[in-house]
Amino acid sequence: MPVRNNKVFMACLYILVFFLLAEWLTPVVVLTNTGHRPLFLIFIAVALLMAFLKVPWWISGTVKILYILWFIVYVYTGAVFFTGESLSFLWEDSRQNFQALASQNWAQTTDVFRTLLFFTLLWMAVYLIHYWVNYRLSIFLFYLLTVVFIAVLDTFSPYAGNTAIIRIMVIGLLLAGLLHLARWTESHRIVLQMEKLAVFIVPLFAMIAASAAMALYLPKADPVWPDPVPFITSLSGQGGSGDGSGTASVGRIGYGVDDTQLGGSFIGDSTPVFRAEVESGQYWKIESKDTYTTKGWISAGNVGESIVYSNGQTVNTGFSPGTPEEAETALLAMDQDFPFVLYPYGTESFVTEQPLNYQYNTAIQRFETFRGGEVVEPDVYEVTFSEPSYSLTALRNTTMEDLARLPAEFDRYRQLPAELPQRVRDLAEEITESSTSVYDKTRAIESYFSNNGFEYSNTDIPVPAENQDYVDQFLFETKRGYCDNYSTSMVVLLRAIDIPARWVKGFNQGEELNTNDGLTVYQVTNNNAHSWVEAYMPGVGWMLFEPTIGFTGSASVDFDLEIDPTEPADSEMPDSPQPEMQEETEGDSTAAGQSGPSPGERVLLFIKENLGKLIWSLIGVGTLILLLYRYRQKWMPKLLIPYYRIRGGGSSSFEKAYLRLLKQLDLYGIRRAEGQTLRSYASYVDSFFGTKDMSRLTTAYEQALYGGEAENVKWVELQESWENLINLTSG
């Protein structure tokens, strides 16, 4: 009995396959925010089980289709069983999708359709892997793909595959080991009973377990090679210089005052700024700016008023605090001193040991600290605040008409430079076309960045050229950048459709250090310098928005009751890119670099600067070539067959084709000994494949070569035999 008929053995394989497929599903579900993971897993399990039990295709197909339909009904209507209502839902939905497809109106297809597609994909994946395991007894390709898939996601997406990669290694090695054993016994026609199989399987398990455990617990050295990711991402983006101008400059991250010239790359700086002891991480606001200059931000002068608050006095930040029950206190200990205080959303009062005056500037919403008329930089202070909450109903009721009735003091939050390209305005219209309320339009702009090919990066970001708009460059040319790009763009887009908005600077929550007594200590460094957006909802007030990708929190808001916009952003994955800056562009921007060194020197300089990248790409290309060479047996036939078809007849074609076939057979593993004649080799090949093609070809070849009667060979008649063998050897 061959191994593949051994039920226990095969069951083990299918269980391992299930876990491997689950590893595929997990990141997809996490990244696309898809729910109901267990139900998808059940689908995979059922499909694999039926494949394992060799259920006839019409039964298994029916079961799977029924399951998919049930899933749709259950998830979209909530009905546990097929009721008349749910069936009419299915009918209605499929009609709608069919119409959308027929009219090629892809955007009109519903979520149900996408769910269906996802299931189809899972179905195909299960079928394929079943085929590989059951018929080919080989998993390597799929295994490799899984590792690459998870590694790429781990590197380039917020998904953290730290433990997934270990699980995959273990599952994959087990599968590969078991399948190798199966192939080995079959190729040697060895029949093993379960106990004999165990002799091989138990050491395999033990060895993999031991090596995995060792790998897990041994100390890990830091990487020897520089991180190649920034290099790879810079290749895929259009960083560098937009329009051949706007030389990239490099700054250092941190809070700065001057925002007149945004853009350029920056490097990280983990110098501590302050520590915050607070229940949950907050966005710490410093100030906002209102005037966009096509290059950056300035503050309009001579507007607003200054209000002075004393220690512990209730302040008015324009954000009404949430309920008193939720009020909490944060303790900030500064490492760097600023002549102002940082404050979270919903701030009620500030307290320091030594009394201070807090002068609040309504134009820029900054609390400057004074004592007795002199500027002071407080070391430690306490902020009492309660996170604001918004009624979704009220937000949904905001209309564009309300905006028109806003007083003139909001005009500066709708300011836009006259030079702003029209296409930016058009884009704003296009994004918000389908939304009605002000809130929905704002959300539409906020989420626009996360699914239109934008990517987060702090390297290789250009500074806009002389006559180039910073937002326009980001939205239409580079599509890569950091928080300044996203927040500025969102403000400009909002203003383009007359929604008042302002650009806010501060720090994000920072890194958790430790937790005690319900309070968490967050370390905020220069890396946490951040910028975001506040927009005005008529009738509701100012509200925080977070367009920067990597800070995706606000997307998963529960739309049911009341919404707290700060919370999602704060509680999101602590591992997400910790960006941000606001750089003092003290970097080596070197203005332009036009009147530069000679071409030769530039090449040398380029090589010197990019030595790491060059080495990496050389290694990459080398590996690729090696792989192509190693697996030439697999892909070359695909080229050979059309090549010799096009080449057509002629005896020289035949002789070349025959010699090519010999090489191909050699690669396939059927070696011809040095002293073996073609005739005996041919009969071996034919007995191996169960064909007569090789003998047929060899007779003709002998006649051509030894008989010198090449012209009598009819290549056209032999071509079929030849292609048949080439195909057999590439399988």
Place this chain on the structure above:
Amino acid sequence: MEAKDQLNKVIDNIEKVIIGKRDIAELSIVAMLSQGHVLLEDVPGVGKTMLVRALAKSVGADFKRIQFTPDLLPSDVIGISIYNPKDMEFHFRPGPIMGNIVLADEINRTSPKTQSSLLEAMEEASVTIDGVTMQIPQPFFVMATQNPIEYEGTYPLPEAQLDRFLLKVKMGYPTPKEEMEVLARVQAVAPIEELQSVIELEELIKLQQQVKTVKVDETIRNYIVELARKTRTDSYVYLGVSPRGSIALMRACQSYALLKGRDFVTPDDVQYLAKFVFGHRIMLRSEARYDGITAEEITARILAKTRVPVQRLVGQ
């Protein structure tokens, strides 16, 4: 009629008498077509004589037999001039060598003098007595047998003379099944008596000419030379294959190709015939005998190590 069919008819005919020795019959035909001679090495009673007689009858040839004994003289082989007192002249009485197909039985039992007279006749296809050269009628084919060297009372053939045989073949015992078949056939009547000729002598001579037209590609010639050269450099070999051996191999291959219905020689022909052509032409050092290595094994080893030509020579 195709050469292949004609030759197969002969072989089929021989097979009526000699059971299970088709390969030996084929090799005999190969030697005959190449105008060469065969040395059969085997113990008595395995059907050597029967084979030759069957072959002779099948081609309608004149069959002669010489039993070699220690006291046989050259004149007993090639013939003698006898003085006739009536006309006072010497008359030539041809010896048994003057036949188409000659069986020289137990050739290593006679003295070297007699052996060499036979071998000279074989090589020249003529005999010279008292200054008169007489052609031996064509086709002329000698099948000599010899007992394995280890037997007592033999005169081993010198190397130079072994070279004159195109092939050396071992006949071997029949399998039990074949032997039973042999018994069944001879029970009633000796089948050899009923054998008819299936081909004319003239046709045989024509086939001998046709052999020379079988194509030997340059790659094959190269291959043969390569094989011969390797026998000369092998560490176990004292004397390797001479150029005459190379020629013999090529000729034999041509005949074999014709027999198989081809008009060109393939490496398979070379590989098949090499051990029969080279076997008696390779003189081994005594180390080989200690190590139990035979000339056939050396040939096989060289065949395995020599690259078979599978594509045109460069520049062709």
